[in-house]
Amino acid sequence: MKVKGKNVVRFLLLVIVILFFSLYFSMASGYFEYNEGKKTTLTEEAIERFEKDVAEGKEISADNYLEKEVNYSNRFSKVGMKLSTYIEKGFNKMMNAFFREIEKTVNSGG
Secondary structure (H helix, E strand, O other): OHHHHHHHHHHHHHHHHHHHHHHHHHHHOOHHHHHHHHHHHHHHHHHHHHHHHHHHOOOOOHHHOOOOOOOOOOHHHHHHHHHHHHHHHHHHHHHHHHHHHHHHHHHHOO
């Protein structure tokens, strides 16, 4: 039984390390800053159009300045979202059980 527990702990630690490094490298590569920068640029362009339209006395409508979001969802993306939700729930249950066991071990003194 202890051997099985060690394998589970090793697997969980490996998953956590992989997740950590993937997030770390995405931050280090500037992926998140790039996406936020794109949003800011689009907003600045919309502000310039708005100011130009105000100066020209045109009728103002918010729809003219807000970027329209494209819906890329399809069958595969919906299945992927459901799968990731199930994985998230399972991971949360595993981590809660893992930490409960650690808490029991620490509290029992062994």
